[in-house]
Structure formats: structure tokens, C-alpha cells
Amino acid sequence: MPGFTETFGLALQLIFSGSRDLVEIVMLSLQVSISAVLLGCLVGLPLGAWLVVGKFPGRTLLQVLINAFMGLPPVVIGLVVYLALSHSGPFGVLDLLYSATAMVIAQMLLVTPLVAALARQHLDDLYLEYRNLFASLNLSSWQIARALLWDARYSLLTVSLAGFGRAIAEVGAVMIVGGNINHLTRVMTTTIALETSKGDLGLALALGIILISLSVTVNAAVMGLRSSARRLAYA
């Protein structure tokens, strides 16, 4: 087994030579996770706003469920999506198992409760501050929800990036529903798991370094955004 320095050198070489396999894996990861987050926000943000503004029976129950789902291990979500998409499952006819689409669905299910729960917290705080104004302007729930979503836009951007963090970092769900098929459904995390178990540490470490840089970049972007929003008193 090669030493650490050697592995590290190999990893850097893979990164800077722009190895095709590596680029393919990184691109697929980004594609899947970004799609999952966009879809997750499309559902999760309005859901969060609805939890704040809406008055409907079962609101507390829904909130509890969402909070519970937020902490669910990805493998469980993977399993559920697997069962749904497998040939004998309710969506078996769509033939989506072991495809990038299946991975997007799984990650979306992973991200949506997180986005909804975090959004609800932010929107709740904002609503507390604004409710007198809204009431005095006689706004409808729909108008209130829209105003809250817009005014919380910077915090919600950080919420969506938290969702992205969860999606890009998880292994369990994509492994189960994607199957980690070479050139088809292999993403960064699943590749790291596979290559490490095979002993091919160079590629694994290269992907690890990319994941770390990605995470640092995303967080730096969040911080930058926050501070500029705060400077404008928009946060």
C-alpha cells in the first residue's frame, strides 16, 4: 500500500491533469445535487412559508414530521426510493432505478424537509417582526407568504446552500438508488467509498480534496453573501 505522500501526490496529479473520469464524476455529482436542491427548494420554501402563515388542522403534526424527516439517515430515504422505483414497486414501470434521475429524487427527498424546516424558522422570526404591519395592511395569507419569502431571501439562500451541503455529502441514498455504476451513476461520495475499499486511494483522495474545496467555497460564498446583505440591512 502506497504511503500518504505518494497518495497525495497522485491525487493532486489527478486533479490538475483534469482526468476525464474525475471530471465526469464531479460533474455528475454537481448535476444531481444541484437539481435535487433546486427541486427541494421549489417544494421546501413554499412549504416552510405555509407552515408559518397557514392555519390548517394538522399543522403541528406536519411540523413534527418534517423535523423528524430532517434528521433521517440517507440510507433510509434511499431504501424507500429503492422500494418505490424497483420493478415490483409502485413506480417500477418508469424504469428509473439506477439512473441519475433516481438519485435526484432521493436527494430531493433528503433536502426538502431540511429546507422546509430551516425556512420555517427564518420565516417565523420575520413574521413575528412584520405581523403588525401585515395585519394593518390587511394582506391575504398568500401575499404575506410571498412577502416573507422575498424579505428572507438572503437567509433562504443560505438555507438552500445548507441543503446543497447535505445533498452533495451523502452516500447512502445515491448508493442504493444509483447503484454506483461506472460512467452512469458514479458520484463523488460513492466513488470515494468504492475506491477506498479497493485500495485505489489516489482517486478517492482527489475527490475528497475536491469535496472539501467545494464545501469551503460554498461556505465562503454564504459568508460573503451574508455580510453584504447585512451591510445593506437586508439580512
Added chain:
Amino acid sequence: MPEISIQQSPVPLLQVSGLSLSVGERTLINDIDCVLKKGCRTVVLGPNGAGKSIFLRLLCGLMEPDVGSILWQGQAINSAVRRCLAMVFQHPVLLRRSVAANLNFALGNAGLGAVARRQRVAEGLHLARLQALASQPARLLSGGEQQRLALARALITRPTVLLLDEPTASLDPASVQAVEAIIESAHSQGIKIIFVTHDVGQVRRLADEVLFIHRGTITEQTSVAQFLSSPGSQVASDYLAGRLVL
């Protein structure tokens, strides 16, 4: 509240009867009856904790009373009535948007076209004298500018009644003057003014009629001159003399 019927209507602008509100064991508003007429500026006075803010919130439907009724032009508070009421809070609530966007937001329910809306926003900027700061984030404005903006935002909805809860608390003299000028111009346009203040000078400058509230009850309703020269109760004269009233 249909605007046409407001002039010379036999029905009073506001009729409050038997209004009470308790929270837990405490009675915050205790059996208030009063009638307010159009055309005069009413100031609600009373020591801290008397229930002035709650009274104002009840009047514009931000809170529900336990018992009693509030009739605006003979109508209980409904969405049509609410549209005619505008409230300005002691601490202006401004959205995380530009000055102009804050004005525009208030027009969400006014049913105006894009051109009319822009015109109203321009009107609001002019009223608040904030034209130069139109695209600035509203929350970066100074306290006085924020209060002017909140006031202009309330007025561009073209209310019939303007309720103000200590609109000039913590403002410097120039800002107080600017805010008072806006209130004055609203009054001269026929908007009913109901405000709360602790500034006796402001009562002299801005009000015609005093409602004195003590422990959730209206103890007197008189003209400003009458109230200032001979207040009708010991509490009121203590209040005016700056003695602590509990």
C-alpha cells in the same frame, strides 16, 4: 366604509361601546365607551401602561376585544373598513427592501395599475421628503427618516383614519417637526387623526380633543384647552404635572 357617506353623516365616525379586554387575570381595557367625530384631531393620553397602545390596536382590528363593539361609520371592522384605517407604530416596521419598495408594498391591496402605483410611490417619496433616498435600503435610514417613511407609507393607501402610536417618541426636534407637518397635512386633507403621545407641547400643537385613559378606562374626553387648563381628575392633573401615576 364607503367614503361618500362620511361627510355630514348622522352616524358618528367611530362608536365604541362596552369595550373590555382581559389577558389572564388582568383587565387591560375596562368597559370603554366613546364616540369620535370626523374633522377633529384626537389625542389619547394617559400614563405608561394605561392601555393606550392596546386601545389603538383594538380600534384598527389588530386585536379582538373580549366584549363590546367598535363601529366605524356604523360598521363593525371588516376588510372594507380596514382598508380605510392606517396605523403607524411607535417603532416603524420597515421591510428589508428599498425605500420606494416599502411604499410600493403598502399598495398591494389598493387595486391600482402600474402607472397609478408609481405615481403613489412618488407621492409618498415627496411626502416623506425621501426622493433622494428612494433606492436606499429602508432600514439604513435614520430614526426620523424611518418614521417619515412609515407615515408616508400609511398615507399613500389613502386612508380615512390615521392612527399613530407615539409617532415622534425618540425623534429629534427637527424630525418631530417634519412628522408633525405630515400629520398636519393629512388632517387638512380631511383624514381623521387619532394619536398617542406623551409630549404636552405636541398635544397643544396637534390635537383638538383629549381622551384620557387610566387603567384601561377613559376617565375624560374633553377639548385640549379644557384639559390643559383644568383637568377633570386627580390622575390627569398628576399626569400633567409629571407626578408618577400608577
